[in-house]
Amino acid sequence: MKRILLSAFACDPTQGSESSVGWNWAIGLAEKGFEVHCLTREISRAGISTEILPRNLIVHYVSLPFRMEKLYSATEYTIYVYYILWQWKAYRTAARLHKNSAFDITHHVSWGSLQMGSFMYKLKIPFIFGPAGGGQTAPAAFKKYFGAAWAIEENRDRVSRLLLRFNPACRSMLEKATAVLASNVDTARIAEAKGGSNISLALDAGLPRWFFPETNVTKLPQADTLKLLWIGRFMPRKGTLLLLDIMKALNEYPGITLTVVGDGPTRDEFLDTVKKYELEDTVHWNGRVPWGEVRGYYADHDVFLFTSLRDSCPMQVVEAMAFGMPVVTLDLHGQGVIVDVDRGFKCSCNTPDVAIESLKSAIIDLYNNPVLFERLRAGAVKFAANQVWDKKIDSIVDQFYP
Numbered sequence: 001m002k003r004i005l006l007s008a009f010a011c012d013p014t015q016g017s018e019s020s021v022g023w024n025w026a027i028g029l030a031e032k033g034f035e036v037h038c039l040t041r042e043i044s045r046a047g048i049s050t051e052i053l054p055r056n057l058i059v060h061y062v063s064l065p066f067r068m069e070k071l072y073s074a075t076e077y078t079i080y081v082y083y084i085l086w087q088w089k090a091y092r093t094a095a096r097l098h099k100n101s102a103f104d105i106t107h108h109v110s111w112g113s114l115q116m117g118s119f120m121y122k123l124k125i126p127f128i129f130g131p132a133g134g135g136q137t138a139p140a141a142f143k144k145y146f147g148a149a150w151a152i153e154e155n156r157d158r159v160s161r162l163l164l165r166f167n168p169a170c171r172s173m174l175e176k177a178t179a180v181l182a183s184n185v186d187t188a189r190i191a192e193a194k195g196g197s198n199i200s201l202a203l204d205a206g207l208p209r210w211f212f213p214e215t216n217v218t219k220l221p222q223a224d225t226l227k228l229l230w231i232g233r234f235m236p237r238k239g240t241l242l243l244l245d246i247m248k249a250l251n252e253y254p255g256i257t258l259t260v261v262g263d264g265p266t267r268d269e270f271l272d273t274v275k276k277y278e279l280e281d282t283v284h285w286n287g288r289v290p291w292g293e294v295r296g297y298y299a300d301h302d303v304f305l306f307t308s309l310r311d312s313c314p315m316q317v318v319e320a321m322a323f324g325m326p327v328v329t330l331d332l333h334g335q336g337v338i339v340d341v342d343r344g345f346k347c348s349c350n351t352p353d354v355a356i357e358s359l360k361s362a363i364i365d366l367y368n369n370p371v372l373f374e375r376l377r378a379g380a381v382k383f384a385a386n387q388v389w390d391k392k393i394d395s396i397v398d399q400f401y402p
Contacts, residue, residue, distance in 0.1 A: 133312025234264030
């Protein structure tokens, strides 16, 4: 039985997003028969304790000393310091464990951020990094949707460039990794430019089998209606105000409605703009719901609208496809890899005006053409069926594990 050292900063079966990625890798590798030693944060203990772990999955909880855990949430910049310090502590823990367990492979899966990297390559055994993003940047043409937060976005890009240049967990890791798996083309290009030589594309979004609907999806919108759905966190880069500009452009189609699920810092601005645009009859905000409950929203709606202006490899897009939802999105980053003409529309984003018109046209095409809707629905279901975690893990293990 091969021993795997899994670096999963975020790993929690009760959460979605990055935490879900870490957990599914941990349990998935154990189910393949590997002896898995998973390094994760102490904060994950409560969620993991809700599961009965197989004997071949051993979780090691790592935390920083001297109240340094507070760095994680102190400011938007100290989180970078915290993460790098945590990664170093995790590596030191791994090195100590390696003396006793003699790991065969080490694999970093979370966070999936190229510029933040990993120190696990220092164990000097086969090392897999990713799938990871981090190379994507928001298009400057859309900065009006960020408002004052555009300065924060620019600072993020500056910090990313500095980390790519000076962070040893990134720079040396790229040179020494057995394989670097990038979740989008933007990240793959940067990894290659910074010295990586074994780079492959691999989506980091995956689904557990239980997430899929119990019966075959047979969606078909009622005549003169189209129920759009948007799910995500309310923050500038998610394009929630762009979302409302699209709905404003669709105002002459009262049968096209939008349900918005989520919450966050830009909620009040979003709700104020709904009133300003007089969209109360067509845009319905439902707040934040637990991850397990979003399945009901996917089941009850027709088309998934995704407006993020910077996203690595969005999980919601694959989740929506599992429920037979064609996706309408921008031709950017991870969603530009996931969506194609067989399962949705990825629309031009040269300027906001071009994007709004392109997204509007795609939605109207689905509204008017049930044959097109059915073809894209079937394509979405077929794609999602290949994104289940056991298939994804099998593929990466077969290709990249020695």
